[in-house]
Amino acid sequence: MEFGPHLLLAVLEGLVTASILSLTAMGLSLVFGVMRVVNVAHGEAFMLGAVLAWWVTGLVAGHPAVGFVLAALTAPLIVGALAAASDRLVLKRLNYDPDRTIVATIGLLYIAQQTTLMTFGPDARPVEPPFNQRIALPWLERTEEGWTWFYPWGLSITSYKLFVIAAAAAILVAIWLVITRTRAGLLMRATQQDSETAQAFGIPVGTVYSVVFGIGAALAALGAVLVVPIQQAHYLMGGEPLLLSFIVVIIGGLGSLPGTVIAALLIGLSDGIISVFFSPTLAKIIATLLVAMVLVFRPQGLLGKAQT
């Protein structure tokens, strides 16, 4: 394949990675932004979402789309409820102390991992995509008769991957609208700005925290449901999304939602392109290096605000 079509393929694969990543990182960013909690167990919400998606799709017979839709509805809900419960049972009792919440969420990470291992076993589980047509992509080439379209061998994407990109974009827009346009979003933003004063205006900060922690985990789970038809579910799969989410959130600016999306696109696309032309390991090395550079030269992140 020539360079042009090859690059297009890498960009599309990168966009799929970026879509999943932006959902997962958005959850992490939201939780940090509103609650100032660094949730180390965030990757396990992703893992639980993936494993639950496999389990739910296994429960129903018939067309794979039925199971998939059911998984997309239930898995984020279950994971979100579990997260909200652990906020009530653990984080709230630590008064959201920054150091102790990190240790506590490390504990939650292992509990989630080991419970999954003991319940569902160590195997990687595939989920059948609801639809999966291969779509050949055209490329423009200059011949004697001028510019012509043709279909290079190997340049194709599946309809499911295009769906992932569109679904992630739609979910991100929906979150943005909820946060900026609804009363629930207003309560969240007021709590983020000044939680004590928020209480003095009747905002039940404890409930807001539980809901935000639940939504954060549900977003990771939703990303995982979208990814399991491409990548198998496994009890140790939470590590990479956690690392990449942290990278994205640090580069984008802690708590900045537009920054998170931009950084997810940056990391996702560079990951796709570098993985295709060089190696996936190099992609991770460069992403990590980028974090170091951002921390040195712009510690608040691309769109973050400097602490005053």
Add this chain to the structure above:
Amino acid sequence: MLEATSLRAGYGPVEVLHDVSLTARAGEITCLLGRNGAGKTSTLKALMGLLPLTSGTVTLDGEALHDLPAHEIPKRGIGYVPQGRRLFKELTVAETIEVGLMTRGEGRATREWVLDLFPRLRERLNQQAGTLSGGEQQMLATARALCLRPKVLLLDEPTEGLQPSMIELIRDVTVKMRDEGYAILLVEQRMDAILALADRAVFLETGRSVETADAARLHADPDLLHHRLGV
């Protein structure tokens, strides 16, 4: 009428209020006075439930507030203008007012009433609170509290750091609210403001309420203020 008796409260193991009692009556401005560190701001926070009480009672028109969770207390009708204004900095003026209105389910009529009190805010509805001038921020903090249509208004040094014309405006609004029948509890440091505004004064000393005096006595005995607050 807001009534607090024998409040004890503190930050963790450090007790800052040892024995504070006070009453804020409707249609009166009650000034809470004391030197720095006497516990004025802590008293207001304790009334709002933001500082956990170890003992003592707070009642509003006979209803006990001290065992309610903090976010339920404003819903009973207490508007709070905290020290340093404590605005939601990235929210716009319109959104801040919306937060105030949501507290007690107030609607358009209250919004118009508040914006008529502070016409400057109407011109800045889409501006972020953190970018307003100091005086405008104080107007917004006051407006946010008035959006509750509260029975009691707690004001913590509302004129601190403002230019004279703004001080005048905030003071006018305070008097207007008093005349409309609100109970106002005001923390104030400036002698002239105290003498001009106070219908009653409660003096705090190291976390205890030591004396209460009415306006007549404050005017008749100027040494009282100097003795209690003297620098």
